[in-house]
Amino acid sequence: MLDTYGLSQLPHKVKDLPVLPQAVLEVLQVLRNDNLSAEHCIQLIEKDPALAARTLRLANSAFYGAPGRVARIADAVSMLGLRTVSGVLAAAALTQAFPASACAGFDFAAYWRHGLAVAMSARSLASHCGLDPEQAFLAGLMHDIGQLVLAAHFPAAGNAVQALMTSTDVPRVRAEQTLLGQDHCQVGALLAVHWRFPAPIVEAIAQHHAPPPAAASAPAALDLTGLVHACDAVAHALDLAGLAEEAVPEIDLSVWTRLRLDEARAMRLFASVEGGVRDMCAALSL
Structure with missing residues (x-):
């Protein structure tokens, strides 16, 4: 098939995309290893204002039943769990990458x-x-x-x-x-x-x-x-x-x-x- 749309460059395009933020990579590790430190992940999230804001917005959403009551990242992670946070942060990173x-x-x-x-x-x-x-x-x-x-x-x-x-x-x-x-x-x-x-x-x-x-x-x-x-x-x-x-x-x-x-x-x-x-x-x- 002729490469009419330039998709032969796809592997290079993907490799040129930035890696996920370190905070997201750390939390994704939870999907492989439940023994990772939640404290370390919380510190990384706190250092990234955009990720921290999204995590707090989610924890305070009506879906989780705590509107306006969660003010700290540690409390948000405790309520949501690191695995839920991993999905949210990956979504946040994707909105930035694309x-x-x-x-x-x-x-x-x-x-x-x-x-x-x-x-x-x-x-x-x-x-x-x-x-x-x-x-x-x-x-x-x-x-x-x-x-x-x-x-x-x-x-x-x-x-x-x-x-x-x-x-x-x-x-x-x-x-x-x-x-x-x-x-x-x-x-x-x-x-x-x-x-x-x-x-x-x-x-x-x-x-x-x-x-x-x-x-x-x-x-x-x-x-x-x-x-x-x-x-x-x-x-x-x-x-x-x-x-x-x-x-x-x-x-x-x-x-x-x-x-x-x-x-x-x-x-x-x-x-x-x-x-x-x-x-x-x-x-x-x-």
């Missing part, structure tokens, strides 16, 4: 509303699936990060994909593969490796539209990739992004079966996610 001004024609707000909806759905359902809720939150939040890379650094490619989606009504992944020879899942995985995300999160980003078959050793279990795949469909069904072309992607029926989401649990999930996305967007100024 500001709306760098993504002309890309609906930045819609992107974040959808990402937060997937993140909150994944966190809500993770324990039900025997998975870590905060790792699930971060994987859900980052699952479409490749779309931001394409919008910011390959706008012609992004515009062509959008045009093909509009004119032929094909899903985004298929349009990307047709025009670019790769999709935002692969692009996002490159960035996740560059930013040193844990391996299960890299895999979830890379495969969230095509989860691998269940392991023979645990056929009923749902892994992180399958959870994000299912929650992506849930978030699209809720239509929180507010996009005119919103469509629920194809979902692997074996994944949906393993999710075991009955009607009562689904209704509770939908209500929680809708309220949570509203409060999180306010807390993160998205």
Whole structure:
């Protein structure tokens, strides 16, 4: 395939992106090692005014039930937990690495509303699936990060994909593969490796539209990739992004079966996610 849109430069573009702030990297370590010092992470957050402000805004949001009562980073981390903070700080870093001004024609707000909806759905359902809720939150939040890379650094490619989606009504992944020879899942995985995300999160980003078959050793279990795949469909069904072309992607029926989401649990999930996305967007100024 001809490199019409310059995507051969993708690996170089990703390598040229700044690494995540040290505070974010330290907190992300919690997803690999629960024995890290919360005190050290708190000190790093306190040294970064932007990250500190976002952490406090989240802790004081209505979603967490403590509006106006949390004034110290230590109290915020104690209430939210380092794993939740890791997701928030990663989101904050992403808004700095990919500001709306760098993504002309890309609906930045819609992107974040959808990402937060997937993140909150994944966190809500993770324990039900025997998975870590905060790792699930971060994987859900980052699952479409490749779309931001394409919008910011390959706008012609992004515009062509959008045009093909509009004119032929094909899903985004298929349009990307047709025009670019790769999709935002692969692009996002490159960035996740560059930013040193844990391996299960890299895999979830890379495969969230095509989860691998269940392991023979645990056929009923749902892994992180399958959870994000299912929650992506849930978030699209809720239509929180507010996009005119919103469509629920194809979902692997074996994944949906393993999710075991009955009607009562689904209704509770939908209500929680809708309220949570509203409060999180306010807390993160998205």
